[in-house]
Amino acid sequence: MAEPLLEIKDLRVEFDTRDGVATVIDGLDISLYPGEILGIVGESGCGKSMTALSIMRLVPVPPGRIAKGTIRLDGEDLLQVSEKRMRGVRGNAISMIFQEPMTSLNPVFSVGDQIAETILLHEGGSKRAAWQRAVEMLDAVGIPVPEVRAREYPHQMSGGMRQRVMIAMALACQPRVLIADEPTTALDVTVQAQIFDLLKDLQKKTGAVIVLITHDMGAIAEMAQRVVVMYAGRKVEDGPVDEILTNPKHPYTTGLIGCVPHLSADPSEERVPLTDIPGVVPPMTRLGQGCPFAPRCSEAMDKCRLEMPTQSVVGEDHRVSCWLIENDGP
Amino acid sequence: MANFSIIVVKRLFNAAALILAVVILNFLLIHIAPGDIVDTIAGEMGGISPELITQIRAEYGLDKPLYEQLALYVWKILQGDLGHSFFYDVPVVELIWDALPQTLLLVITALSLALVIGTILGVIAARRPNGAFSHFITVLALVGFSAPVFWTGIMFLIAFASFIPLFPPAGMADPGLEPGSLDYYLDVLHHMVLPVVTLALIYLAFYSRLSRASMLDVLGSDYIRTARAKGLSDRVVVYKHALRNALIPIVTIAGLQFAQILSGAVLVEAVFTWPGLGTLALEAILRRDGPTILGILFFSAMVVVIFNLLTDLTYNLIDPRIRIGSKE
């Protein structure tokens, strides 16, 4: 396989809380390869968003801190560079769109100004040229009459429109990596599909790598080529999407897949009942020494509660961290 | 922009209605009060005959039905007639016109200082919400809120006019100086320091706390995260993206507070014998000079209404959500 464009190695993020230090991300390895869409999936609180903020180096410090690890973009460790250099990376080489399009745009500036600001910041040039580019970007994300819309304020637009503006802003400086953190969760289902189509389309045109963060296995199936499953700040399984969907190894992955309803063309066909995963993600200050999923896992063994599972390779580019697999032997 | 004109017209109409309501309240107060003008005049003259009472009643229109009196009262006010001061024996409007500029000078200077410095202090504190400076602002606000304003003034007076006589203890200017000369203005400035600082201090405390809270709130919002994710520097994020949003509640509350600031000014004027509306009002109350005190109440309410109108419009200009309105 080709050299990774972005490589996260052994990342550890900690937060100070009233009850001591919470490790919200631990020992995380993720690689991004040119031209792909990578999904990161997991329940709320499993560390997906914190991973994204770590790549942007926007983890709130204090109370948080990146305690360990490297994040290399083309070999350059982003965790070591100066803040000034990092500002040159944000919004330029790596950009990000967020879950809440309704509140992610500044209400007192026009959307055109907000896009042009990014262009002026990273590429300079005249205000007029930047504005012109902002209008072109709005056009590219499918906003009708962009010259007029650019002058409008966020409150004059719908949620789907605002998310398009966010995408236009994120892509304005041709980033190499676009992180989309639950980009459609807050939107209507029909708008979700449009935004996904737009992202796929733009990915093909610009060649940017997209990191899609979601809790929805359905979205992963539709969008991504590879997927990383996270639980309680750790990677539990990763591999090609097709492989993971048909042959999940980790009980948590199986659970996540079981939560997605299957559509069937034939109404008479018997439906597969939906399943759920009992319990919730434990607070990060209450993790024991064993596998964090063990308390919720129907197949947990004594060993799972005592020792953290190690990673085993179970297929081409398919890895899982679970004692069940270790037991079976490779 | 049509939207904005409608807002302006609505606000103007509202302001007019409020002022009319104050006029009616004034009128009612005159009538609710035990004893009326006649009693006061009779008291001043030391007892008068029943014929004279009837005559005065007719002169002041007190023999007419209430609604007619009200109409007459409103009509007079529309003509700029707020009645005649018993004590000073001049039209009330004249008294007020003489005193109002001094009060406005005091209030506007103090308020501007408090707003500007308070906002800056609050923003600095919000950037390090757990830092020493931030705690200092919290304590300052608490002390500023808890100390009676007149007492703070007196403490300044004792400290900086008596023990260390840096500033004059009373008045607005040396009576020997010719009004309009440079020396006169410098002297006014010298006299202003203590009253302005006293009045500004409580509101400085208030606004620094408010601006700290507002800024913290804004800094935690999603669009600030977006701004950082764009690669903007901390300074641009704070002073361009956050400050403008944080100012919205500050301006709104400053408008609502204006009435209270006028109240504070009354006390400060009393401490420093500053020749403004407050001193006039106090004098009028002690002399039981009804028309003057009601005239002042009416006038200061009008000042508040006008000021509210101005802040309202400023606030509409800052916030496009109101200026333009939503299409949905």
Place this chain on the structure above:
Amino acid sequence: MGRNDMSEQANSQIQAASPSFETEVDILTIEHPLREAARMFARNKAAVGGLILLVGILILTLVVPFFYTVDPFDLVWAPLSPPGTENAPFGTDYLGRDILAGIVHGGSATLAVGASAALLAVVIGLSVGSLAGYYGGWVDEVLMRITEFFQVLPTLLFAMVIVALFRPSVATVAFAIGVVSWTAVARLARSEFLRIRSLDYIKAARSISSSNRRIIWLVILPNAMPPLVVQATLAVGGAILFEAGLSFLGLSDPNVMSWGFMIGSSRDYLMDAWWTVTIPGIFIFLTVLSVSLIGDGLNDATNPKLRER
């Protein structure tokens, strides 16, 4: 494991530390909100300090008068004697009245006016605000116009007029202060009622056709209570300052000793005898400070966001 310990853990999830990090709350371990608030309050040093200060002031004004029986209106010593004088540890005023006696006996009037004025303000404000917020529509429109009207009147001037018209007494002063300071409570009550009214459980209560009065009293009010209690606490502090201001201007009952009255009557002598105004002022300051500290503590204890730490 005790109930408290468990809930400690439930509360101390990372949510509090970082707004962008979500975790679920363990429903079984949530403690009663009142108990939780009391615990949060007890943890707040400034608030506990305020409470102790207030208790001290209450003892000074309610208990000490029985032991220090000097009449505050009696002329006990040479006029304008400085503090430390025999018989008058805090000194005397321009008539030779004992300042310490004034502090001890004058506090109750100040506190009584403050408390009753605040009570009046809360009753008016709560009635106006809750009706406006609950019924909305024209009721809201009319009540808010009235509130706006009262906000436009410079409070102190208006109170001065009321007191001057009806002769100063403890009752008129309390009435005047209450009447001019209810607007903040009304606005807060209105916004709380508006917010809570649109929540799902109110819709549920309506759908089983509970009466409006029942919904207002039994469902909305308890939920709107925390911010209103904080506001009421602040109103007490505001009313005490207000009373002091009116007294300073000479608009208080001349037959009742109060801290503000002491400052007001000694105003002309402050350059010669700093203690006559400084000492009563310190006690007003400490009283309002204690109430504000308690109000702040209550606010922190009942406000789940805890942003302002």
